[in-house]
Amino acid sequence: MPFETAPRRPIRELPDELISQIAAGEVVERPASVVRELVDNTLDAGATQITVRLSAGGVRLIAVEDDGVGIAPDELAIALRRHATSKITNLTDLESVGTMGFRGEALAAINSIADCALISRPAGQATAFSLNGLTGELSPAARAQGTTVEVKELFFSTPARRKFLKTDATELAHCIEAVRRHALVRPEVGFAIWHDGKLVEQWRASSSSTENQESQRNQRLKDVFGDDFINQSVQVDHTQNGIRVTGRAGIPDHARSRADQQFAYVNQRFVRDKVITHAARSAYEDVLHGHRQPVYVLYVEIEPTRVDVNVHPTKIEVRFRDGREVHQAVRHAVENALAAPRAAVMTQQSAQMAQMAQNTQNEPSNQSFSRFSASNTPLAGIFTASTAINYVANRELLPSETHQISDVTAVWPPQNNPQTATSNSFDSSPKNHSDDTIWPLGRAIAQLQGIYILAENAQGLVIVDMHAAHERIVYERLKSQINVAEAAKSSLSSQPLLIPATFAATPLEVSTAQECAETLLQLGLDITAFSPKTLAVRAVPTTLAKGDAVELARSVLAELALHDASTVIQRAQNEILSTMACHGAVRANRKLTLDEMNALLRQMEETERSDQCNHGRSTWRQISIKELDALFMRGR
Ligand SMILES: Nc1ncnc2c1ncn2[C@@H]1O[C@H](COP(=O)(O)OP(=O)(O)OP(=O)(O)O)[C@@H](O)[C@H]1O
Ligand SMILES: [Mg+2]
Structure with a gap:
């Protein structure tokens, strides 16, 4: 503009x-x-x-x-x-x-x-x-x-x-x-x-005739903050309520200890505005924990009559006619930008670059790249369920239940299902991958110390913290299920236990179970008092059906006891779901087959915010070939 x-x-x-x-x-x-x-x-x-x-x-x-x-x-x-x-x-x-x-x-x-x-x-x-x-x-x-x-x-x-x-x-x-x-x-x-x-x-001024505004701004951001800022941030572009929010938001890993790299503009005017700051901060809530400060440059464009710039002599503060609308627009803009799994975006970007460089010379690899360049928005949905289906190309070799892997909402790992065949029945040979398939997080090659998954991708080595990653996947699944349930005014789908799991409970646990019975049911948990000192878990959320019902009940009750009023529970819902997710996630030292590891990688590629665990830490790291070469002083 x-x-x-x-x-x-x-x-x-x-x-x-x-x-x-x-x-x-x-x-x-x-x-x-x-x-x-x-x-x-x-x-x-x-x-x-x-x-x-x-x-x-x-x-x-x-x-x-x-x-x-x-x-x-x-x-x-x-x-x-x-x-x-x-x-x-x-x-x-x-x-x-x-x-x-x-x-x-x-x-x-x-x-x-x-x-x-x-x-x-x-x-x-x-x-x-x-x-x-x-x-x-x-x-x-x-x-x-x-x-x-x-x-x-x-x-x-x-x-x-x-x-x-x-x-x-x-x-x-x-x-x-x-x-x-x-x-x-x-x-x-x-x-x-x-x-x-x-x-x-x-x-230097950008050559305005050739470039669009986004690339002009990115070039300027690069000139001002350095390459790192661009590499460690995602593009923001969202319009809502007639308010356009563009710019870049730093990935959670790039957060700082001080709020000294937060720039907000309203109609090209630099402002310090509580509404925008709060909205941006809340967009990071689910991926950035503790006192870390996000980095961002956000440009808000709004009809001039909807904002009063005449509130402060230095014009550094503005007043919006409707702060809520601005809050929503900014929050959603940043949330959407951060939600897309980063590996996919990175692969998309490098594929686009490679595609330009190769100039349609090399047919097979171009075909595979085109998958990622099909959508040029870094939003969720770059990966469809079909990408996972491609991975399990040789379906006949897999037990029927493992088809669930291709479903975004499937339960992982398949091995947890008692009816699923043992890991031996997976086809673990690389023929599962057609050669023109490029997976952002690569192909699993090994499990390390029962904690990490090692995978190989185009850039080099990928290391995944399997529990942290799976915890996020389960958490996001629970969140979307509860949103659907709430919209339909129902509760999380739950699965009754054949034999109720009973446990000796503390008086606080018993009273919490009674007081919060309704909330528990909403969360898919049926916990009733068996005796004054015993609780019985009769049903658990379907997504978590394979876990330890008693452990799950205990942690959720402990979480609920922290929040008494039901309004607080509404606000604390994500924390409760996060606790539940921890129970549903694969534990350390679980030996995984290559197929299970690959299935987890594919789910990470599809799951929003999967780059961060529920506590805001990274779930995976890339070590490039260049870094590995440097480690061994190769090519010097
Ligand atoms: N660099 C400039 N080039 C052309 N005209 C200028 C320039 N600087 C100031 N002026 C003229 O002088 C006027 C007074 O400038 P001044 O900065 O005092 O007020 P303003 O920009 O109109 O309002 P404000 O006090 O909010 O900055 C401006 O309205 C503009 O017409
Ligand atoms: Mg002036």
């Missing part, structure tokens, strides 16, 4: 009744505030190249040069007046602001605390004019089209304020950060920052 820049209106003083509507207050706190205001102005003027020159952390000098529309000589003096702006003229304009500035305050405020000069040459004018902000003297100057605002000796007349400034290095860092916030949202604009004669930062 290109920013509104032209046609430019004359700079006029705002009428008093409008002035009284504008959020007033201190805007200049430190050099970085000046930089932010001046860069805002250059962008409103349609600049494509912006140079910021600083001296002594910006305290001695801040000069911002642009190639924008410029200011007519007779308007230079007006630009420095309070409440003089070319951006709005009436209340309606104020309610649908599309520019960064609108108060007509910034230059006046800066001019009152520093020694300022405005040098500008509008398009079509033979010469530039320079206005001395202190004396009001206007003189001809040399300059190409555009404007330079020079701000010298900040706080020269208020030494007390100057004392509050930090070291030059710190003030410089804040100035760079101010420019960076603009750079992240305007890849089509080039930025350069000089400090004491040295170029300290430069972000």
